[in-house]
Amino acid sequence: MERWYFTKEQLENSPSRKCGINSHTEHCLRHQAATLIENMSQSLQNISAKTPNRLSQTCVHTALVYMHRFYMCHSFTRFQPNTIAPPVLLLADKMDFDREEALLIEDLIHAAEISQSLPRITVTGQYKGQVEDIILHENLLLQTLGFNLDIEHPHKHVLKACTLIRVPEDVVLSAQFMASCSAHLTTMCLQYKPTLVACFSLYLVLKWANWEIPLSCEGRTWFTYIDDEVTEDKLVELTREFLDDFDKLPSKLKDKINAIRSRKVGRKTKLKEGKLKRKLEESVFPIS
């Protein structure tokens, strides 16, 4: 797995950079690819001929990680986001063990058309070409990713942390949303373990809400229970990086993030009994 974590220097020496794409442009292109993947997954919900294709949050996240990894091996000059998005989603969906039947390429092509406001293909030959194109790129993707297709998501760690410190549901949802955003707006999945990304996501939401989590009865900070290598300094560093990336991108996500930022999530919501899974009754954290 070490193979898929990169230093800042390595990120700066990406294949796209070697092909003359500057850092900012690559950042925008990654975000563009991510947005396309997200939009396609939304479109897919409405067009399936059979059962609805409801791709889970984690499935989309898997697709985003595949995409980020792919562009650490290949340049954007060679592979446009719209070529890579469909096979990436196809593969992520096949690896989503909660789904019994895989997506149909037919639906995927349709979703790509809707997401890019393209007209529907009507010529049979053209359609067949598109199918072949997706299959070939899926194959290329597999070759690039080397069958390292199991992706650990930050989301499950976010949930674990939220359960541990007992925060209200809107905090949970906001932190999950931030975890997803990390893959849309940054390359954190190429740099940090999912546990660290999870801690960062919740940390930021708590910080925006001005919510202090006291030390546990063992005298430890909450995030060390998720990953004992995580430190406050590291979380501050990630926050700075995130806000940096965030400022640079024109993105629809901004509004929603800003809303979380200013709404002071969780502040006034009283913790409702039973609303949150109280798995850790004997939690080391008191109810704040």
Added chain:
Amino acid sequence: MYEYATDTIHSLNMDSLDLGDKKYDELCQIGCGAYGTVFKARDLQNPGNYVAMKKLRVKLNEDGMPMSTLREISILKQLDSFEHPNIVRFYDVIHQNILSDERHLTVYLIFEHVDQDLGSYMERCPPPGLSVTKVKELTRQMLCGVDFLHSHRIIHRDLKPQNLLITKAGGLKIADFGLAKTFDYDMMLTSVVVTLWYRAPEILLNLGYGTPVDIWSIGCVMAEMWRLIPLFCASTEVEQLKCIFRVIGTPSMNEWPDNIPLLWSSFEQYSKVAFSSIFQDCCSKANSLLENMLTFNPAHRISAAEALEHPFFTDRENEPL
């Protein structure tokens, strides 16, 4: 569009070579099984180490790489992370750059290379055969490995001496598990005859089956270690069933499954043979374990976890032979 894509893939092969190729140097073919060929190869990144490469042809379907293949390879990887001592290590998957023909691609599964399989180990075993201690030890290891697989909901389906590898240190490792759906019957290399000798009755009768099929196979292998000749050997399903019934007795009409084409009445009525007469030098505990494993009704067959608790393994004192 199509031409453009093919073009891209071809030109891409150049850069991706260092990703997959030339990590292993193929030396010789070790075997040819039902689903693919096995080669011994040198591991170029770890000098002095050898790997076994299993070459498989995967049929692409209309939606690309089959979902079952992807998931099964991923399960192989996940299981490998447990590093179970009785499961052969799974190192890597390599797949060929371009489609070898229209709808197939070649996938290499890279496993640790183990010196020999149980088949050749038994062949080379000098007369009086394997000691009780050895049989006990190897059976225990088989059960440990299978218990691990079963607890991860993997059914091997094809346990037999050729899929049980014996290390230099005398450890036993199970190979070829977990590819059940991917490399199903329609993918088999047609020229290879699949052995029925270790198949449980429910498979031979074409019934639904589960983890007990592996216990049946272990029973057959354990018996074979004792006698150094296979226990039940026939070349058709019906003959194989007859062979089995001659030893465990033809099941009663009540025990016979409903709604199957093979009629109970088409089998001769054999009565059960005392296991002690087949395995003359086997202790009573071993015989009792064998009987529990070679039970016709899968629901009554002992499980791997239960078998490991059987007195054959747990009793300390050495019963005289």
